[in-house]
Structures are given as structure tokens and as C-alpha cells.
Amino acid sequence: xxxxxxxxxxxxxxxxxxxxxxxxxxxxxxxxxxxxxxxxxxxxxxxxxxxxxxxxxxxxxxxxxxxxxxxxxxxxxxxxxxxxxxxxxxxxxxxxxxxxxxxxxxxxxxxxxxxxxxxxxxxxxxxxxxxxxxxxxxxxxxxxxxxxxxxxxxxxx
Numbered sequence: 001x002x003x004x005x006x007x008x009x010x011x012x013x014x015x016x017x018x019x020x021x022x023x024x025x026x027x028x029x030x031x032x033x034x035x036x037x038x039x040x041x042x043x044x045x046x047x048x049x050x051x052x053x054x055x056x057x058x059x060x061x062x063x064x065x066x067x068x069x070x071x072x073x074x075x076x077x078x079x080x081x082x083x084x085x086x087x088x089x090x091x092x093x094x095x096x097x098x099x100x101x102x103x104x105x106x107x108x109x110x111x112x113x114x115x116x117x118x119x120x121x122x123x124x125x126x127x128x129x130x131x132x133x134x135x136x137x138x139x140x141x142x143x144x145x146x147x148x149x150x151x152x153x154x155x156x157x
Contacts, residue, residue, distance in 0.1 A: 006075050015075050021106040026147035028101050030113035032140040034124040035094040040132045044090050054127035055088040058097065058120040062086035065119035066101050066112040076111050079103045086116050088124070094135070095124050098143070108148050114140065 008014045043049050051057075063084045070078040083102040088095055099116035101109040121137045128135060145153045 013075065015077070016107075018077060018106040021149065023104055023106055024147045026103050026105060026108045026145070028108060028110040028113040028145040029143040030099050030110070030117045030141065031143050032097045032117040032121045033091075033094055033138045034097070034121050034128075035136040035138055036128065036132055037134070040128055040135070041090060041092065041094060043131055044095070044128070049128060050130045051127045054124050055090070055095070057127055058088045058095070058123040059086045061123040062097070062099055062116035062120035066099065066109075066116040069112045069115045072115060073111055077105075077107050079105045079107065079109060079112065081109065081112065084112075084116065086120055088120060095121075097121055097124075108145055110142055110145050114142060 005016050006013055044054065047053070063086055065072075066084045066086075067081060070076040081101060081103050083100070085100045087098045097117045097120045099113045099120070101112040101116065103109050118137075118140055121140070125135050125137065141155065142153070143155050
């Protein structure tokens, strides 16, 4: 059986010691979608949402969330993030979100990218809930990551 990296010999959770790991350029991309009805999509496209621009609010919220990931996820390391980009695109079925996060560090930024798209999706929901309560946040996932000992990952389509 493989030893779990975040569990010590007594079965207690622990933060992994990354002190001996090499500092490398690391990048992660995550995505999510907010599914909504046609009327809500039309309101987004026509800038008729009651709270202002949900896409820009979501982009900013995602950036802020990525920077605070270690405050939200108990065993995540605080990282010196060098770049965050969050994109929000209106599509026929709702809003597609993508976050790209980079760092030069001893551990990766997958959780930061996933946190960014998750909070961006929640922000879209919050900004549009006056129009529709039945929106669905879907498909939160890691698309790719580079750097580090475990190597590169690219989600297979």
C-alpha cells in the first residue's frame, strides 16, 4: 500500500515538508462552468444583470481566491504566486471559466487554480441569482499542470 503524503505514522494529518524539494517553475490550469437558462445568458450578453458585471466580478474574485488558497485549504502551502489569469466567457449554456496560475516554488499551484475557478463560479452564481436560482456549477477540474517531481499532466478529452 502506498504511504499517504499528508498522513503521519500515527494516522494524523500533516503538512508535507517541501524544504528539500527543488524550486521550479510550476503552472496549473483549471476550468469550471456555470450552467444557466437562456434568459439569464441573454441578460449577461445584454449587460442587464442587477448587480453589475458578473464576469469582471468573477475574474477579480478568482484572482483574490487563488492568493488565499492556503487560508482556505488546511494543508496547502502559502506560495509566491507570480501570475494569475482568470477568464470568464459567456457561452450558449452559461459561463465558462478558466484560471491559469504560475509560481516558482517547491510545490505546485493546482489547488490555487481550482480555488480560483470555484470562487469565480460562486461569484457568477451570486451576481446572477436574482435572475435565476437554479443555476448549476459544473465540471470543476484540473486541465493541466507543469513542473515538479510528478511531471506534467494534461487532461485527456
